[in-house]
Amino acid sequence: MWKFFKLLNVKFLEETLTPDYAAVYDLGKYGKKEIRFIKAQKAYLLIWEGYLFCPGLNGVNPIIKGDRLAALDSKGDIWIGRYEN
DSSP: OEEEEEEEEHHHHHHSSOSEEEEEEEOGGGOEEEEEEEEOSSSEEEEETTEEEOTTSOOOSSOOTTOEEEEEOTTSEEEEEEEOO
């Protein structure tokens, strides 16, 4: 089962003045984690727990416990997820 956390909307990143934005999020039982958002030329990169993601373009097969992902939904919201089963 995946556990997802909504972080922010891409519009927020577009309105910030810096190309490298970091924030600390409370991820429940995973504790507080710093997430970095980096504006690339045509994408947003995300660094979470030492992993680099391009939301919407990552995939792992097969999915195993502890896997992480980042996703961009149709509303422009960025989510991170962790697989628990």
